[in-house]
Amino acid sequence: MVEWKEYRIKDLGEVVTGNTPPTSNREYYGTEYKFIKPTDMVEGQRFVSTTEEYYSELAYQKYKKCLLPPKTPCVVTIGSLGKKMCLTDTECFTNQAVNAVIPNKENDGEFLYYAFKASVLAYVKQLDSGTTSGRENVSKSSFSKIKVRVPPLPTQQKIASILSAYDNLIQNYKKQIEALQTAASELYKEWFVRFRFPGYKNAKFENGIPEGWKIERLTKLVGIKYGKDHSKLDDGNIPVYGSGGIMRYCNKALYDKETVLIPRKGSLNNIMYANRPLWTVDTMFYSIMLRKNFAKYLYYVLSKIDMESFNAGAALPSMTTEILSHFKIIVPDNKTLELFDNKIALIFTQIDNLQQQIANLTQQRDLLLPRLMSGKLEVK
Template sequence: MNNITLINIAKSQTGPFGSQLHERDYVEIGTPIVTVEHLGETGFTHQNLPFVSNEDKERLNKYLLEEGDIVFSRVGSVDRSTYVSKNEEGWLFSGRCIRVRIDKEKASPRFISYYFRLRSFKEMMRNISVGATMPSLNTSLMDNISLRLPNLIQQKKIASILSALDNKIELNNKINAELEGMAKLIYDYWFVQFDFPYDFAQGKPADETSDPKDVKPYKSSGGKMVWNNELKREVPEGWGSGYLNDLGNIIGGSTPSRNNPEYFTKDGIPWITPKDLSNNVGNKFIKRGEFDVTQKGKDSASLNIMPRGTILMSSRAPVGYLAVSIDEVTTNQGFKSFVPQLPYTTEYVYYKLSQMMPIIENNASGSTFREVSASTLKTIKMIVPFKGIIHEFTNKVNPIFQKQENLEKQNQELAALRDWLLPMLMNGQVRVEEKYQVGDGEIGMAAESPINKFIS
């Protein structure tokens, strides 16, 4: 291990300031700019990216990102950093960020990005930041950071192992995103466009008794639409109206007293907060949050235990996060959770709430923070389809839910394995042996390695 100052292996640069780039320069289509909000642990968040024109890209070309760069938050969460992949090459970074460009002859950029994710390094970054109210970094502070690194060959070996785990996580996420797109398309096609499969020969929604040649999409094939006075719109003939309350029991939550340490634990009854859901963005399912409650805590706050398959919906700070419970859970007061009741199912209720979220958010109220109450939810009207269509939809989408749940579980195991290996590989407790090196510098694991079941 060698002690090295960052300036000896890398160059730090702050992004363009307001005088160089203003929000008024943003365009609808162009070159993306990553900001602090887009920095993720294993990659950039690609949602809600601002864009600049090709002319501004040329003007700001010294701020273009290259594969292997590492982008830090310059203000606020100064311990946040993200590795730039091939996908983000040619993008720009904002003035609230610092780019670190590693000299590849002296160090492995991928290894350094993992080094920056060490808990001890993150703590050090928070300690060296300046500013009483808002922590901040500058290039001088970055340049003088001291690192303790193995030689370049070991760096590349370690980075290859950790990258294999992250690549598998990314692949699983891509598969889940494609599955999600399929499930949403089916829901929209059936329940928004009203083109659910209809057996016109038998005059009923298609089921296992239908001849495929008689099955066509309802509305676009001439299915009768009728005016519904309650909903003030046309719906398929035979469909009705109801309220969100019809989907199942709407259950709130509460918080046991923080003054009693006997009420909270790390291994008890899962207890979810809106913060847990914000940390879970990108996933559909959730098993537990940062804290569990004990039986005493549950009893003291009169918490309701909700079953697997409950749809958890944050009702304040903010309104609208959704997740499906994998096991029995409780929540704090920031939720209005739906326990589905037949004919409504977890799959249907999840997408129904997603579809109606703009209406739910519009019904939120409050001066300090906006919140939607259970009584308000019970007054929101909804379309009620044929029960049989909900059944057929569930049969189609349930295998997608199962696959997504399994992949999310696998990702949690992969992340736990990566986080367990990370400090031991970095401080030399675990070494990568030469006999595991194969191909063009890629690392193969021994046959008995527990990593093989994930990355093979």
């Protein structure tokens, strides 16, 4: 039986707190090294693929003692505690809201990432001292003293290999989804922006659009409906949508047909498409299609509009039915709409299948994680 021992984080490696170079000197910012901030991290996502800002070579020279090697676990310790962490995939830097642990030779960085995810992330929330400008905060000293149970290095590597296999598959499927989404978006642009739709070479154009196509007001093409509050709904498998996406799941559907969801408050540009029963909150609009094969086309039309430029709110970005009623949309002929709908439907089906695979893998990984980290499930 492999023996697991308890160590303080500072005994597992070097704890490094990041820095933010003076923003007044833009020479510190460039393209050379990722500069990871909490806002760059995605909850539940292992790596940070791109960052909002990068260190320059000048910043590297100034802060090189804080350079993090690949496979260094990083945990947010200022603001939004207990939610975000990541694993570095290249040499990079972080800001002061992040504490990273460069593992010593007795420990594996990838294993520590999963160990921290299993226990440290939630525990960090409990250590909040709240002394940094009123924000949630855990000092480097307190973070360093958190205790973690770890096995010998060979077992660490085996466990990390098992769990990373799940995350590698998930990452691969996400890349496939991104490629499919790009392909679908390019198809829309090719047909309806560049007007290279099937038969375009023989098409006649009138007033800048193909003959047989029209320009119509949005509200003549779809019915715009308000979402409803969801506080009294029981848990279930029906997604509840807000302007940020799926908020939770409930047991009752507000609408069960193909629709395009339009944020009424908040993230106005986050247009969403759905083709299954759903509930949407009162800060959202859902649309009822008045034309056949129109939903997928409408999704791409609205996705290409900067909805925030029509903001009617002050403190909170807002959209109104009055504003939407003035939107005018190019409407292709029925044949072109049907062809586009069929092609996009095939892509959406592939995306749905991949998303289901991701959900299954995520569930399996999350069930396996505590069992492996408890030491009760022995690995060979």
